[in-house]
Amino acid sequence: MSNIPEELHYSRSHEWIRRNEDGTVTVGITDHAQDLLGDMVYVELPEPGQRLAAGDECMVVESVKAASDVYSPLSGEVVAVNDQLADTPELVNQDPYGEGWLFTLQPAEEGEPEELMGAESYRKLIESES
Amino acid sequence: MLIFERSRKNRRNPVQAPHAEPAAPGIPQRFRRRSRPLLPEVSELQVVRHYTRLSQQNYAIDTHFYPLGSCTMKYNPRGCNALASLPGFLSRHPLAPEESHGQGVLACLFELQEMLKVVTGMQGVSLTPMAGAQGEFAGMAMIRAYHDSRGDRERDEVLVPDAAHGTNPATAIMCGYKVREIPTDADGDVDIEALRQAVGPRTAGIMLTNPSTLGVFERRIHLIAEIVHEAGGLLYYDGANLNAILGKVRPGDMGFDVMHLNLHKTFATPHGGGGPGAGPVGVGERLLPFLPIPVVGRHEDGKYRWLTEKDLPRSIGRLSAHMGNTGILLRAYxxxxxxxxxxxxxxxxxxxxxxxxxxxxxxESGFEMAYPRRRASHEFILTLKREAKETGANAMDFAKRLLDYGYHAPTTYFPLLVPECFLIEPTETEDKATLDGFVEAMRCIRREAENEPEKLQRAPHTLPVKRLDDVRAARKLDAVWKG
Amino acid sequence: MPFVPHTEEEIREMLEVIGVQRIEALFSEIPPELRAPSMEGMLPKALNEMEIGRLMRERAAQDGQPLCFVGAGAYEHHVPAAVWEIATRGEFYTAYTPYQAEASQGTLQLLYEYQTMMASLTGMEISNASLYDGASALAEAVLMAVRANRRSKSKRVLIPATVHPVYRKVVRTIVTHQGIEVVEVPYCTACGNVVPDSLAQYSEGDYAALVVPQPNFFGVLEEVDRLTDWAHTNGTLVIGLINPITAAILAPPGEWGETGADIACGEGQPLGIPLSSGGPYFGFLCCRESLVRQMPGRIVGRTVDLDGKAGFTLTLQAREQHIRRSKATSNICTNQGLMTTAATLYLSLLGPEGLERVASACHDNTRRLLEKVVAIEGVEPLFDGEFFHEVVLRVDLPVNRLLERLAGHQLLAGHSLAEDYPELGDAFLLCCTETKTEADLERFATLLRETMSEMRSS
Structure with a gap:
């Protein structure tokens, strides 16, 4: 059973979101998603300063046998990207909620978009998909 | 060992080089290269031995049964190679005047065009696309040119079944279209209701393979043609599986407006370790003006000549520097x-x-078929889902173990719709004993999977290398030797 | 029937196992109204190998063996016998794309060696395993540059009029549907190349890439360093389009300007591939390592097996259509494997010194031929720029008729520019490679002199 931390929020397309104290949010892909994709070989990150709308295809994660788009869970501006992934994409597999984070976003507006789920709902989602 | 590692400084092979001094003193210094290229300095014998030995590390049709689904690995007659390689054909420059120095080769190409029209039921053929994917591109570009010529510019969607080859959606995108996937029903046919929902004023066309990549004949093709045509779209036939119906059904009669052929599949030209192919396109009446150029025409006086921009001003244009892969076309001829x-x-x-x-x-040997209620066309899908679950050895492990038994593996994990699948295409040139041997090998491998699955998981055991680390290859790219 | 091994008895046994009476029953799922008519009478009768052999020999002989001085994108070079002896071994000739890496180490290692040779020849870091031909390789390079140029995001590219006219047409056919606009850069009609200062007119615009041909279609050398530096100053990527034979002597794209070109591509035919009426040839495509994710086509990588032993496999496949589908870098799958096999053999047999000699002999022969023909009344070289092994000549007679008459004497003297460059008047492009002897050059000059004087007097 994959790891689904209680404190995070989740999207239907298997991204996770962590709200940081400074108002930014950090985005990654879930343990379940990295498990489905297999060993990561490349991560194409968005560019800092890029403006994203919720649902935009903003980057790609690649394994040997699959390439998958990552969708921005919120609208906002990219303020940081995880440069370590350029040389060590395997961090996404090894530590998807920690060292394997993808990018940080300054959200455009306050308030929780409705589409995001809590841990319990996300668990149900992946159970229904399997 | 790499050829570069056999190299020794200042070893030369003068019999292959002109007598000229290498300096070319006429070229001014500022245009000259500063570094010497990294090419091996080896003797002719070293070259011949090195590459002969490398060749022996390949599986090929000439050496092994190669039931690679959707690739039609049939025997490539040696006579085709010998006759396409006659000195007169090989030495002819593409710009040699066709009237005085080209009637021989053009006669072959013209007759090839005519024969392809007959076997496809199409009205016109252009031989110029250099591979199936380029034929697909030409086909979709013609569909686009057709709609544009009618001022019908709202059509921006191409329908593609979810089972299609990856080239189909990639091609549609290269032609500036959006791709809309159409699902497949449980028996492997296109889901007609979903198709009805999807078609409309934005539909430029549909790309279909028939028999589909699932190895079954699309029975309601006439209905599909009717639905798409009624919506104003055109039908594209992906000729990848033409071997299944050659002589039985013609794409033109099924209602297709345009198609490509893979000469390196259906017409036995060699795959050459990944090309060259040839992907001629055939079209119905409506698309004739848009064929890619050049096309071979025949004059009233019986002389052949290239038809170009002047003859076909509405053509989608040129796809190659000259006129495609002539040498391959001659083999098919x-x-x-x-x-x-x-x-x-x-x-x-x-x-x-x-x-x-x-x-x-x-x-009968207990393997599970993906579409047991259907007839196989020229290929069929077997799923190893049960074996994978019960023994832990998956389709990839079975595939690698087959190599040890002296068989090239079938296509694995394609189509994506069927889990743990093998797509198996034996072709018509294999004899019964070879097929029986393959069945026996599959049965042996399953017994091994039951008793010692790790034997499969670590396969192959008898080849020059063992299972290769694909992840490392992609993470630490080493595509060029650095000494 | 040809190439089907089944005996009557085997057919019966097989049908029995399947559980049907006749082969025809296997087609029961095809609606009867779709069934094709018999091809009897619509296709010729079957010939055996002896009969088709006779026909093909007659047809091949019909096209003659003229003395050929035509280049213009396809070049006659000596091809060592070993090249095709080895390349047509069944193990290379009849293998498929090396999807099962462990059973394809021969093809894969050869492609890795090919990639190494091409990267070095072009002075670039990465090479793919080939594309269809030079023209389509240029089109793919343009698409690649537009994807890769993150700084510009422009969809406009600059292509000089000194690039092969058909290459420019092919680029248009292939890239226009993706909204890419090709802007043509004019050339200097006195020197036959692009004047670097003339690029200033584009400095205000935003262009994803500049194509730089070397040598260009006229055989003239471009000022590649200055063109490259202009492009990089303006945030434009440089695509070098080269003839690989000339790269033995000329600076390769990787050495151009301050930082080198970004992408190199071209026609691989000169490297051991026969003229064959235009194909099959192969296109090569090389680039900086930082652009590799945008590169189309197969790439072979070296890795290790379970025992840690070195081996080769297709890699970075997530760029390609069979995985990425609608988001692939290109729809290409088949490339020109057998042609790269021949090219790898060719480059190995020639080695660095041999290749340099070939290039040098081409240049020397062209220089000597030029000296002979400019002595003929009514013949003049059109451009004063430096050339490699092709030269544009202007004649004071109708050029197409002149070339036609020479062809009647079994001399293909060159390629007429009347259609593609009408501004040049009666001009043609000739090419001289290492294959030509002093006697050939003499014959060229004599026939040209005599034919021109006949045409004047008639």
Whole structure:
């Protein structure tokens, strides 16, 4: 059973979101998603300063046998990207909620978009998909 | 060992080089290269031995049964190679005047165009696309040109079944279209209701393979043609699986407006370790003005000549520097002449006989078929889902173990719709004993999977290398030797 | 029937296993109204190998063996016998794309060696395993540059009029549907190349890439360093389009300007591939390592097996259509494997010194031929720029008729520019490679002199 931390929020397309104290949010892909994709070989990150709308295809994660788009869970501006992934994409597999984070976003507006789920709902989602 | 590692400084092979001094003193210094290129300094014997030995590390049709689904690995007659390689054909410059120095080769190409029209039921053929994917591009570009010529510019969607080859959606995008996927029903046919929902004023066309990549004949093709045509779209036929129906059904008669052929599949030209191919396109009446150029025409006086921009001003244009892969076209021409009308009609028969025989024998041996209620066309899908679950050895492990038994593996994990699948295409040129041997190997491998699955998981054991680390290859790219 | 091994008895046994009476029953799922008519009478009767052999020999002989001085994108070079002896071994000739890496180490290692040779020849870091031909390789390079140029995001590219006219047409056919606009850069009609200062007119615009041909279609050398530096100053990527034979002597794209070109591509035919009426040839495509994710086509990588032993496999496949589908870098799958096999053999047999000699002999022969023909009344070289092994000549007679008459004497003297460059008047492009002897050059000059004087007097 994959790891689904209680404190995070989740999207239907298997991204996770962590709200940081400074108002930014950090985005990654879930343990379940990295498990489905297999060993990561490349991560194409968005560019800092890029403006994203919720649902935009903003980057790609690649394994040997699959390439998958990552969708921005919120609208906002990219303020940081995880440069370590350029040389060590395997961090996404090894530590998807920690060292394997993808990018940080300054959200455009306050308030929780409705589409995001809590841990319990996300668990149900992946159970229904399997 | 790499060829570079056999190199020694200042070893030369003068018999292959001109007598000229290497300096070319006429070229001014500022244009000259500063570094010497990294090419091996080896003797002719070293070259011959090195590459002969490398060749021996390949599986090929000439050495192994190669049931690679959707790739039609049939025998490539040596006569086709020999006759396409006659000195007169090889030494002819593409810009040599066709009237005085080209009637021989053009006669072959013209007759090839005509024969391809007959076997496809199409009205016009252009031989210029250099591979199946380029033929697809030409086909979709013609569909676009057709709609544009009618001022019908709202059509921006191409329908593609979810089972299609990856080239189909990639091609549609290259032609500036959006791709809309159409689902497949449980028996492997296009979901007609979903198709009805999807078509409309934005539909430029649909790209179909028939028999589909699932190895079954799309039975309601006439209905599909009607639905798409009624919506104003055109039908594209992906000729990848033409071997299954050659002589039995013609794409033109099924309602297709445009198609490509893979000469390196259906017409026995070699795959060469990944090309060259040739992907001629055929079109119905409506798309004739848009054919890619050049096309071979015949004058009233019986002389052949290239039709170009002047003759076909609405053509989608040129796709290659000259006129495509002539040498491959000549091989296909020789093959078709050797088959003749009767042989052509028999291709599908024996390809289908072999596929159905192999399917039945594997099924009787306890392997699970993906579409058990359907007839195999020239290929069929077997799923190793149960074996994977029970033994832990998956389709990839079975595939690698087959290599140890002296068989090239079938296509694995394609189509994506069927889990743990093998797509198996024996082709008409294999004899019964070879098929029986393959069944026996599959049975042995399953017994091994039950008793010692790690033997499969670590396979192959008998080849020059063991299972290769694909992840490392992609993470730490080493595509060029650095000494 | 040809190439089907089944005996009557085997057919019966197989049908029995399947559980049907006749082969025809296997087609029961095809609606009867779709069934094709018999091809009897619509296709010729079957010929055996002896009969088709006779026909093909007659047809091949019909096209003659003229003395050929035509280049213009396809070049006659000596091809060592070992090249095709080895390349047509069944193990290379009849293998498929090396999807099962462990059973394809021969093809894969050869492609890795090919990639190494091409990267070095072009002075670039990465090479793919080939594309269809030079023209389509240029089109793919343009698409690649537009994807890769993150700084510009422009969809406009600059292509000089000194690039092969058909290459420019092919680029248009292939890239226009993706909204890419090709802007043509004019050339200097006195020197036959692009004047670097003339690029200033584009400095205000935003262009994803500049194509730099070397040598260009006229055989003239471009000022590649200055063109490259202009492009990089303006945030434009440089695509070098080269003839690989000339790269033995000329600076390769990787050495151009301050930082080198970004992408190199071209026609691989000169490297051991026969003229064959235009194909099959192969296109090569090389680039900086930082652009590799945008590169189309197969790439072979070296890795290790379970025992840690070195081996080769297709890699970075997530760029390609069979995985990425609608988001692939290109729809290409098949490339020109057998042609790269021949090229790898060719480059190995020639080695660095041999290749340099070939290039040098081409240049020397062209220089000597030029000296002979400019002595003929009514013949003049059109451009004063430096050339490699092709030269544009202007004649004071109708050029197409002149070339036609020479062809009647079994001399293909060159390629007429009347259609593609009408501004040049009666001009043609000739090419001289290492294959030509002093006697050939003499014959060229004599026939040209005599034919021109005949035409004047008639």
């Amino acid at each position: 020789v093959y078709m002449r050797m088959l003749g009308a009767e042989g052509m009609e028999r291709i599908a028969e024996f390809a289908t006989l072999n596929a159905n025989y192999l399917m039945k024998r594997l099924s």
